[in-house]
Amino acid sequence: MREPIRPPLLSRVPVWAWVTADAGLALFLTTVFLGLATTRNASAPDLIDYAGALATGLPIAVRRLWPRAVFVIVLIGGLGMREFFVPHVDPFGLSLALYTLASRTRAVLALFAAAAVAAQGVVELPLTATVRDQLGLVLAILVAAWAVGTAVRQRRLYTERLAEHAEERARAEAAEERLRIARELHDVIGHSLSTIAVQAGVAGHVGGAEEMGRTLASIEETSRSALRETRRLLGVLREDGESDLAPAPRLADLDVLAERTRAAGLAVELEIDGEVEGEMELTVYRIVxxxxxxxxxxxxxxxVRVRIERQGDGLVVEVTDDGTRGPARPYGHGLTGLRERVQIFGGEFEAGGRSPRGFRVMARLPL
Structure with missing residues (x-):
């Protein structure tokens, strides 16, 4: 059994754990900011100082839930706290809020707003080397936070698109597999039941016990053959690989197929002059x-005449009969399934009436 694919470690951390960690960080920053407002204030802190400290630190607790609102509150709250920082801008809460917003949505305007607030707090005249260094450091921190958040968002989008593509591909493969199994079941069950129905009809009109016994034996063999192939198809659907799978029909099995058809009262002439292997061999068998x-x-x-002949770089499979003209015959999904089988190999398929009577099925498969 394949080991299931597990998501990255950080994505397996529950949301409540992240919120708890953010709450702890918010309390820590709020405590630090309140301490700065108390120790670095020339006078006793007032209500505005405490409000700025709380607005800059506490919203970090819910930054993952409402990133845009948290960024705006922290940006405004930092205006009241920047006189207590050196340089005069909040490098902690603002950069974290900007990172969170950039990881959720395109935050170019938010970056410009944060940079403008930072520049307004740092820049002083005259523009000394120290001021330029402080401005460069603050802007570098903000740009780095925005760039990392943007990279995280792009990575998340890329992963989601990969998952969607993988899901679509899995659905397409499942649909293709269902179609393949449907064709197999149609070919196996359809042929076997048709043969049994014809043989049962013949058995009702025969008079001798010996001929009746041959017909019933043929019905039994056809039923067993259909059961074996049905078990093979159902075995393909098993995931544990423990089923005893019967081999797929091959060209050598066409003799048995022809013999069963003859037992149903139809004279079959079989000519095989060519060999194929693998899935193409099963396709040839299903066509016949x-x-x-x-x-x-x-x-x-x-x-009916069955001819399998190699011509140049291709294999021709032709089945002709002397029955009624084709257009008057009611056909189901069988010929459509054969056409799809042949097209998988890039071959050609034709089916239609022939003059003066009868029907012809022809497939040319490239080798």
Whole structure:
């Protein structure tokens, strides 16, 4: 069994744990800011000083829940606290709020606003080397916070798109597999039941016990063959790999298929001059099987000719009968399934009536 793919470690941390950590950080920053407002104030702190300290620190606790509102509050609160910082700008809460906002949405305007507030607090005339260094440091911190947040957001979007693409691909593969199994079940069950129905109809009109016994034996063999192939298909659907899978039909099994069809009262002429392997061999078998099924069900024919011949760089599979003309026959999904099988290999498929009577199914598969 494959080990399930696990998300990154940080994404497995529950939201309440992050909120708890942010709350602890917010309390710490608020305590620091209140201390700065008390120790670095030339006079006793007033209500505005305490409000600035609280507005700059406490909103950090909910920065993940309301990043835009937290950024605005911290930006305004920092205006009242910047006289207690050196340089005169909040490098902690503002950069953290900017990072959070950039990790959620495009925050270019927020970056400009934070940079403008920082520059207004740091820049003093005359513009000394110390002022330039402080301004460069503060701007570098803000740009770094914004860049890291933007990178996190882009990474999250990329991961989500990869997950969506993988899900779409999985759905497409599942749909393709369902279609393949549906074609297999149609070919297996359709042919076997048609053969059994014809043989059962014949059995009702035969008079001798010996001929009746041969017909019933043929019905039994056809039923067992259909059961084996159905078990093989169902085994493909098992995930534990413990099912005893029967091998897929091959060209060598066409003799048995022709013999069962003959037992249903249809003369079958089989000519094989070419070899293929793998999935193409199963496709060739299914083409012949479906064509013989249609002849039994719809054609009212007495004779059918199956020809498998290698021509140049391709393999030609042709099934012709002497029954009624094709346009008058009611066909279901069988020929459509055969056309899809052939198109998988880039081959050509034709099916239609032939003159003066009968029907022809032809497939050319490139080798």
């Amino acid at each position: 099987q479906e064509a013989l099924t249609n002849v039994l069900k719809h054609a009212g024919a007495r004779h």
